[in-house]
Amino acid sequence: MDIGIGVYTAGVPHPQFIPTLIEFWDENCRNHHLRLAYTSKLPVHLAQNAIVAKLNGCDYIMLIEDDTTSIPSGMLDALLAPHKRIIAPRAFSRHHTHEAMAFRKVAPCVLDTEPNLYGMIEQVLEPGLQRVNLLHFMCMLIHTSVFAQLDYPYFHYGKNGTGTDPYFAENCERNKVDMWVHNEWTVGHCGIVSGGIVDGGIGSCAGPSIQPFGSIK
Numbered sequence: 001m002d003i004g005i006g007v008y009t010a011g012v013p014h015p016q017f018i019p020t021l022i023e024f025w026d027e028n029c030r031n032h033h034l035r036l037a038y039t040s041k042l043p044v045h046l047a048q049n050a051i052v053a054k055l056n057g058c059d060y061i062m063l064i065e066d067d068t069t070s071i072p073s074g075m076l077d078a079l080l081a082p083h084k085r086i087i088a089p090r091a092f093s094r095h096h097t098h099e100a101m102a103f104r105k106v107a108p109c110v111l112d113t114e115p116n117l118y119g120m121i122e123q124v125l126e127p128g129l130q131r132v133n134l135l136h137f138m139c140m141l142i143h144t145s146v147f148a149q150l151d152y153p154y155f156h157y158g159k160n161g162t163g164t165d166p167y168f169a170e171n172c173e174r175n176k177v178d179m180w181v182h183n184e185w186t187v188g189h190c191g192i193v194s195g196g197i198v199d200g201g202i203g204s205c206a207g208p209s210i211q212p213f214g215s216i217k
Helices: 017-028 044-055 075-080 144-148 164-174
Strands: 002-009 033-040 060-065 068-070 086-090 102-105 121-123 129-132 140-143 179-186 197-199 204-206
Touching: 002 017, 002 044, 017 033, 017 068, 017 075, 033 044, 044 060, 044 144, 044 164, 075 086, 075 140, 075 179, 102 129, 140 144
Parallel strands: 002 033, 002 060, 086 179
Antiparallel strands: 060 140, 086 140, 102 121, 129 179, 197 204
16 A cells, blocks of 8 residues: 655654654554655645645555654554545544544534534544544545545635634535544544643643543554
8 A cells, every 4th residue: 555644844843753653654664655745834734735746646645743642553554444535543632622633513514614613513422433524634544536526725724713624624525525533543642641731842731531642542
């Protein structure tokens, strides 16, 4: 399998990120042909579109954010196994809400234009594979055939001032591309710890009750 690994940083990566990336690469380069595209100091939407341009010849692209602090062994093959065109593991927000960053709509809304999504979306917490309407980019695996189906730019900031994930989610929904979360696998996110607070390099925050740095299977 030819898999492009897309890494983008806006500044200095989390100190655990590089060791995590090296360990992930070392494990998976034996069974897959991996290619790396790296961008830095670009606005996120420009970086993400540039990564797709560099890696669009691959079978899949995995986007990995630079505050990823752990990736469980075996996760890549587990994400490939269901043959979903867009899939990501579970990840928790490092902000004060600490929600699982996978959501479904519970009321009609346009994610990248609504001024407030309260009451319109809910976390997807059920075990196993779950279809979602909004999904994070931490280790998101995307089959490159998706980009021929989406509107360009594939990624952009939302009109309501949100990040690029609501825009991408609406782009997928508009073009009938499903997104999935695999809740049996969890990647670590800066500052998320078990029952405590850690200085994640971007600020201190308390996490939900999960194993240290969120790396659980």
